Amino acid sequence: MSSKRRNPPLLLLLFLSVSISVLFVSSSAAPGAETATFHFRAPRFPDFSRAGHGLVAPFGIRRHLADGNSTEAGDGNPTTLVLAGERTRRKDPSDNLKIYTGGFNISNQHYWTSVSATAAPFFLVAGVWFAVFGIVLAFTCLCYCCCPREPYGYSRTCYAISLIFLILFTIAAIAGCVVLYTGQGKFIGITSDTLERLALVILAAVMLGLAFLGFLLNVVHFVVNCSLVILGWILVAGTFILCGVFLLLHNVVADTCVAMDDWVQHPTAKTAMDDFIPCVDNATAQETLVQSKQVSFQLINLVDTVLANFSNRNFPPQLGPPLNYNQSGPLVPLLCNPFNSDLTVKDCAPGEVVFHNATEAWKAYVCQVSSSGICTTPGRLTPSLYSQMSSAVNVSYGLYRYGPFLVELEDCTFVRRTFTDINASYCPDLRRYTQWIYVGLVIVSAAVMLSLIFWVIYARERRHRVYTKQFMTGGGGDHNKGPGNI
Template identity: 40%
Template sequence: MVGWKMMKITAETPIVNSNNLILAAERTHRRDPTNNFRYYIGGWNPSNPHYLFSACYASLGPFLVTVLWFIVFALWLFCMCMCCCCGSRHTYGYSQTAYTLSLTFLVLFTLAVIVGSVLTCVAQARFETSVGNLISYILHRADTVAISLMDLFNNILAAKDVGIQNIILPEKQRNDVEQIQNKINGVYHSFRDITTKNGNGIISWLNPLKLILTTIAAIMIVVALLGLVFSVIGVECLVYSLAMVGWIIVTITFIMSGIFLLVNNLVGDTCTAMNEWTQNPTADSIIENIVPNVDNHITRQILSATKDVTYGVIEVANTYISNVSNANGTSNTSVLYYNQSGPLVPFLCNPYNKDGTDRQCAPNEVNFKNASQVWEKHVCHVSFTGSCDTPGRLTPTGYKQIITLVNVSSGLYDGIPFVIELMNGTFLTKTLFDLSKDFCSGLEEYSEWVYFGLITSSTMLMLLLVQWIIYSKQRKRRAYTKKIDAILYWKQVSC
C-alpha cells in the first residue's frame, strides 16, 4: 500500500525553459508509457494525451495488484477445493492456539472491512460535497460575468436610442453600439457554455461513481458479516461460495482504488497548476479550461466602445443643457424657449475625453451620484402651455429625460471596471486563487480518504477471504478431534 502511494511522488528534475508557463511541471514529471517511458515535461494539460497517460501510469499500482490477486487467489482457491474434494476429509488433532488466533483474526478482519467500507462512504460523501461546492462556485463566478455583461448589454441597447428633443447620439457612437452588442453576447455565451459544459461533465461521472462506491461498500459489509456467520457455524460450502463472490468484489474494489488514485493525482495536479498560475498569470494558458479567460483583443474593443458610447451619451445631456436649458432666448428667437430663467444648470461631468482617456471633473460640474439632486433644484413649475411660470431652467419632462441619460451613462461607466478586470485577467486570477485556497485542500484530502478507504477495505477483505477458509479448516479439525475424543472416552467408560 505504501508503494502505491509513493508512485504519486515523482523525481525532481530540471524543467525545460520555455516562453510559456508550464504549470505543475515538477509534479507532472512522470514516466510516459506512450513515449518509450521517457519523462513527460509538458506540465498540467488535460487535453494532452501524454499527460493523461503519464498520470495513469503513476496510478498503475492497484491495477497490477488487481491482476495478481485475480490470478493467485483463483489458483489458491482451486487448489483448496481440490484438496477438500480429493484429500482426506478427517484429520485428527488440532492446535487450540491456532484455532483461537484464526477466530481472533476472523473477527478483526471483519471489523476492519466494515471500518474501511464506512470510511469509503463517508469520504465519498465529503468528496461529493467538495466537488459540488466547487461547481457551485465556478457557476457563481460565471453568473457574475453573465449578469455584469447583460447589465452592460442592456445599457448599451438603451444608449442606442437615447436622445432629448432633437439631440441624439452621434452616428459614430450608434455604430459602436451595434458592433459591441455582438461581442458582448459572444463573451456571455462563451462563459456560460464552457462553465456549464465543465459542470455537467463533472456531475455526469460523479453520480455513477457515487452509486458504485456506496454499492461496493454495502456489499463488502454484507459479505464480511455473512462470511463471519457461515465460518462460525461451519457451513463450509457456503463459505467457499461466498469466497468466490468476495474474490470478484475485491477485484472490483482494487480497480476502484486505482481509479481514485488517478483522481487524486489529477486533482493534485490541477490544484498545483491553479496555485502556480495565480502567482504567474499568463495569457492563453491551458488553465482557462477551468474558467475561461476573455480574449484580450475583444475586451479592448468592448472597453473602447463602452467608453466612447459613455462619452457620447454624456455629450447629449450636456449639449441639451448648453443649447436649451442654459440658453437665454425669447419666444420670438427660439422654438426651444419655454421661459427658462434663474441660475445656470451645471454640466454633467464626463469622465472621459473624446479619445477615451480619463478626464478630471471640473469644480462646477455634477457627477452621476449628485446630478439628480442638484438638477432638481433647477426644475420649474410648468403652466398648461408648457412654459415655466416659476424660476427654473428644466421642465419636469426635460428633467426626467436628462436623468434617463444620466442613468444610462452611469450604468455604462459602472460596467467598465468589470470589463477591465476581464481584460487584464484580474477576474480569472481571483477566481483561480479562491479555487486553490478554499476548495483544493478538501478535494485532495477527501479523494485521498476514498482511496485509503478502498485500499483498506479491499486489503482486509482479501485477508478475510483467506481467513474464512483457514478458520473453516481449523474448526473442522477441532470438531472432528472433539468427536473422536468423545467416542474414545465413551469406549473407555463402557469398558
C-alpha cells in the first residue's frame, strides 16, 4: 500500500469526512441541491491601496502619512525631517569644508567625514608631538654624544619656574587620571565591556605612574632616565589618539540619541532611518492583525472539524481507510477557539483544550498503527494525524500569541518604545561619561606632555646648578652625568 494510502493528507480526510457526514446527517436535502462543504484556503491579503479600503499604504512600503499635520501645503506628500540637524552641522573635509546639512545618516559618507573631522585635531596633535619631540630628543642625544660640553651656568628663574610647572602639571595629570577612571567606570557600567574597561584602567594607571615617577625622580634629585622620557613620549602620542577616538565616539553617541528622539517625536515624517527601519502605516498594520486572527480562527476550525467529523466518528467497517482506521475509545477533546466568527474574544467551552495543553492532552488518544495505517490499539488519532494537528496548533498559537507583537514591529510601535526607553535610560549617561573619558584623556595627555617637557628642562637646570656649585667650590665634575641620563 502506498504512503499516501497509509497517511492521507489532512485536507483529503476533511473533504471525505464532510461528505460522509452530509450523507448521514443531511439526507433530507433536496436532490440536486448544492452541498455545503468546508474548504480551507490560505487567506488572501487584499490590495489595501484600492478604492473602498481607505487611503492606506500597500503592504511592505516605508513610513507614510498618517495625519494632516505631516503634509506640505495639503498635497498629501510626507514631510522630510533632517534628524539631529542642528547638532550635525559640521564642516565636511570631503566637500571643500562646506557645512554638512544632511543630518544623522549612517549611510551618508559625508556624515562620517564631518563627524570624524571633529577628532582630527587630536590626531594632528599626536602626530606633531610625536614628530617634533622625537626630533628634539634625537637632536639632544646627538649634541650630547658628539659635542659634549661642561654643564656650567644656569638660570635660577628657569629652575624655579620649571619646578613649579612640573608640580602643577603632575597634579593635573593626577586629576585627569581621576576623571578618566571615574568616567570609564560609569561608562563600562552601562556597556558591560570588561575588556575595554581593563584597557582604560591600565592606561590610567600607567599614565599616573609615569607622571608621579618622573616628578619623584626630579624632586628627590635623581636623574631622569632617557628610557622614561621615551616611554612618556610614546604614551602621550597614543593617548592623544585615544582622545580623538573617544571624542568621535562621544559625538556619534550624542548624534544617535538626538536622532532617535527626533524620529520618535515625528513618527510620520520621512527620514534617513526609513532605509533601515521600514514601517507601514497603522491601517495596514491593523489589517495584518485582522488577517492573522482570521488565519488562526480558520486553522482551529479546521482542526475541530477533523476531530468532530472524522476522528470522533465511528464509521461502518466496510468503508475502510482512510475513513475507518479502527478508531475507538474516548472522544478526543476539541481545541478551544479564542475567536468568534466576527473575531471577537470567545470563552472556551467546557471540555475543550487550549493551546498550552492541547498537544499533551491529545497524546493520550494516539493509537499504534500497523503498516497499513490501521489502529492496533485503542485510540482515535494516528501518529501521522496527530503530527499534522500539532503543527496546525503550533501555527495557530504563534499567530495568536505573536500577532500583536509583529504588528507593533510593522508599524514601528515597538521600535519607538525601545528608542524612548534608550533615550530616557541610557543616552544621558552615555553622553555624559563618554565626555568624561575624552576630557580625562585630554587632561592626562596634555599634563603628561607638558610634564615631560619640564622634566627635561628642570633636569637640565638642576644638573647645571649642581655642576656650577661644585665648580665654584672647586669640586668640579658632574656626578649625575651619564650616557643614559638627562
